Amino acid sequence: MIMLRFHALFSDDVREAYQWYEKQRLGLGEDLMMCIEEAMGRIAGSPLIGVHITDTVYRILIRRFPYAVYYRVKKKECIVVGLRHLKRRPLVRCRTC
Numbered sequence: 001m002i003m004l005r006f007h008a009l010f011s012d013d014v015r016e017a018y019q020w021y022e023k024q025r026l027g028l029g030e031d032l033m034m035c036i037e038e039a040m041g042r043i044a045g046s047p048l049i050g051v052h053i054t055d056t057v058y059r060i061l062i063r064r065f066p067y068a069v070y071y072r073v074k075k076k077e078c079i080v081v082g083l084r085h086l087k088r089r090p091l092v093r094c095r096t097c
Contacts, residue, residue: 001044003077010069013083017067035062039069040080047073057081 014036022029039062042049050058050071059068062083070082 002047004040004044004071005077005079007079007081010080010082017065017083017085021065032062032065032067035064036067036069036083038063043069043071043078043080047071047078061086 050060
């Protein structure tokens with residue numbers, strides 16, 4: 001397993017998505033968090049599992065939700081840089097990539 005570090009903007013993205021889903025239905029934000037945590041486990045277990053976006057940036061889809069996590073692969077760690085909603089301006093690159 002490789003170590004994961006989280007960019008501050010990723011935390012902001014997650015908080016915003018969590019709050020939005022909790023407003024839609026109580027507990028749905030918690031479901032999103034579980035799916036994000038599952039994706040983090042997939043990244044930590046196999047960093048090259050995602051789609052190669054640039055030289056060092058990869059993207060992995062979140063199950064059940066229209067989001068993708070963007071992350072950079074380094075030798076001994078992955079830096080998780082962003083969470084993007086895929087149906088809101090999906091062609092715009094992650095702001096921290």
